[in-house]
Amino acid sequence: MHTLEQLQSGALTGTTHLKLSCGLTHFPMEILQLADTLEVLDLSGNSLTALPQEFARLTKLRIVFLSNNPFTELPVVLGRCGHLEMIGFKACQIETVPENSIPASCRWLILTDNKITHLPASIGNCTQMQKLMLAGNRLQALPQELANCKNLELLRISANQLQQLPDWLFNLPKLAWLAFAGNPCSASNLAQHKVQTTNWNHLGIEEQLGEGASGIIYKAKVKPETNPILPEEVAVKVFKGSVTSDGLPEDEINASLVAGAHPNLVETLAILTGHPEKKQGLVMGLIPEGFSNLGGPPSFSTITRDTFPPGTTFTLPHVLTIARGIASVLVHLQAKGVLHGDVYAHNTLVNKHGNPLFGDFGAATVFDNTKAPLAVNLERVEVRAFGCLLDDLLQHLAPVPAEDSQTVKALKSLRDQCLQTDLIQRPSFLEIETSLTDI
Template identity: 60%
Template structure:
C-alpha cells in the first residue's frame, strides 16, 4: 500500500505498480506523471465516481482495480487504453456501460455486485475475454454478441434475473467454469436431506482455520447426539454476494452433494446461531493434506499455478484424477455442477488421495432437462481436462513416456475438444481411468 504523500512527493517515480486506498474522491493528478511506467493501478476502497480524461495518458496500464468505490457508470476512458487486460469494479454502484467502454484487449473483467441490467453489444469485440464475473447484478438476459467471445473460459452470472439461458452459451468451445445459480432460468430444486440440524450451543469454537469469499472456517468441538465429543470444522456464511454467487446456494449444493470418499464431508446444518447466520458443520480434514495447486495469477488468468519444482508421480496423477472424476460423477448424478473444478479447491495427502471442496460456484440444476444436464456436465469435463493437463505437465519425462501417461494424454484431449457434446461424461472418464490403473 502506498500513501498519497509518497505519490505527491515524487517518491513513486518510475513505479510500475501503485496502490492507494485513502478516501480519494478524485484520481490524484500525480498519477499521470507515471504514465511511462505504470502497469498496475489499484484504487479500490475509495470514494471515486469517475475517471478524468487525462486517464487515457496511462497507455502502459495492464491491470486496473476500482472495487468498493462509488462509480455509477463504467468509465469510458478505459476503452481507450490499448494494453488494458484486467479490470475490477466489484461492489460499486455501476448501472450503465456505454458502447466501447470496455477495451477489446480485456481478458479478465470483474463487475460483481453492481446494478448492471444490460451489457453493451460491443462486449462481443473482446475476443481475448477469458474470465467474466457478473454475479450479483440485474441482468435479465445475455447479449447475443457475447457469443463472439469464443475464448471465454470462466463465467459467473449467479444472482441475476436471467430468464433464459441461450443455446450459444452452452456451446462455447472453451467454457469450463460456469456459475449460474440464483436466476429465474434455473429455479431452486428441492433438496431432500437427512443431515443433522446442529444447535450452535453444541459447538465450542477454537482457532480460525481459514476465510474465503463466502465464509469463515473455524476448528470446533461438537458435542453430538451420542454425547461424545468430535473435532469438526464450522463454516459460517457471511451472507453477502461473492464473486461466485449467493452463500445460500452454496449451502444447498453442499447439502445435496451428500457423502463421497473424495468430497469434504458435510455433517450437518447449523441452527440457532446468535446472529441468525447460516452455516455448516464439516468433517475436520486430517493432518497431512495440502492444496494441490494455487489460484490463478494475473498472468495465468484462468489456470492454476504450481510451486516451482512441483513434480507428480504417474501413480499420484492417476489417483488424483480418478478421485476427482469420481467425485464429479457423483455430483452430476445428483444434479450439481461444481462450477469451480480446480486444483486450488483440491486437497491431497502423501498417497495422492484427493479431497474436493468449496461449493461457492455450484449450481443445482434440473436433471429432467436432459439437454441442459448433458451440456453442464460436459462443460465441467473440460475443467477436468485442464486439471488433467496440469498433472501431466508436472510428470517427469520418464513417467510421461509410459503408456499409461499417454492414455491419460488422449483422455485429456477428449475432455478438452471444442465440440462440447463430443466430450465424454464423467462416468465414462471414471471407467477409462480405472482401466488404465
C-alpha cells in the same frame, strides 16, 4: 499501501504498482505523472464516482481495481486504454455499462455485486476475454454478441434474473467453469432430507484453518451434551457476506446439501445457526491430518489456470489416484444434478498416497438433470474443466519408466478428448471414469 503524500511529493516516481485507499473523492491527477511506468493501479475502497478523460494517458496500465467505490456507471474512458487486461469494479453501485467502455484487450472483467441490468453489444469485441465475473447483478439476458468471445473460459452469472441460458453459450469452445445459481433458470430445490442444524453457541471455535472468496473456515469442538450426532471436532465455514464472486451463500449451502456424501468429498454435516453477527455458515467434516492443497489458485498472469510451486512433481500412481477420485466425484455430482463450477487443483486436497478430497461449492449450481439436453451440455462444460485439471497433473508428471509410457499416452489421449473445442464430442464423466479404471 501507499499514501497520497508520497504520490504528491514525487516519492513514487518510476513505480509500477500503486495502491491508494484514503477516502479519495476525486481521481488524483498526480497519478498521470506515472504514465511511463504504472502497470497496476488499485484505488479500491475510496469514494470515487468518475475517472477523468486523461486517464487514457496511462498507456502502460494492465490492471486496474476500483472496487468498493460508488460508481454508478462504468467509465467510458476505460475503453480507450488499449493495454488493460484486468478490470475490477466489484461492489460498486454500477447500473450502466456504456457501449465501448470495455477495452478489446480485456481478459478478466470483474463486475460482481452491482446493479447492472444490461451489457453492451460492444462486449463482443472483447475476443481475448477469458474470465467474466457478473454475479450479483440484475441481468435478465446475456447479449448475443458475447458469443464472439471464443476465448471465454470462466463465466460467473449467479444471482441475476436470467430466465434461461442462451443456446450459444454451449458453443463457446473453451468454456470450462460456469456458475449460474440463484437465477430463475436454475433449480432451487433443497436436499430432500432432514437438514441437521448446529447453533454457534454449541461450538468451541479454535484456530482459523483457511480463507477463500466466500468465507473463513475454522476448526471447532462440538460440546457433546449439545449435539451427540456430530463428531467431537469439526470444521466451520462462516460466510463473509451476502454476495461473493461466485454467488450467494444460500446457493452454496443448497448445493452442498444436495451433493450428499461421497468418499472423495469433504462432508457437509449441518447448517450453522445462531451466529452473533447473523452470518450464514456450514459445519463440515474436519480434514484428516496429512492432506494439503493440490495446487494454488490462478494468478494475474495465468488468469484461469492454477499455479504450482516451482519443482512440483506428481508420480504416475498419484496422478491416476487423483484423476480417478475426482472423476468418481463428478459422476456422483452429475447424478445429483449439481454442476460444481470450480473443478480446480486449488479446490482439491490430497494426502501422501494421492487420495483426493474435493470441496468448495461456492460456484456450484443445482440444475434439473431430468432435462437431458441441458444436463448433457452442462456436464460437457465441466468435462473441459476436468481436462484442464488432468493437463495440470500431466504437466507436472515426474519422469516415468519406459514400461509406463503407454499409460501416460492413454492419459494424454483422455485429456485431449476432454479438451476438445466441440462440446458434444467430449466424453461423459461416466466414460471418463471407465477409461481411467481401464488405464
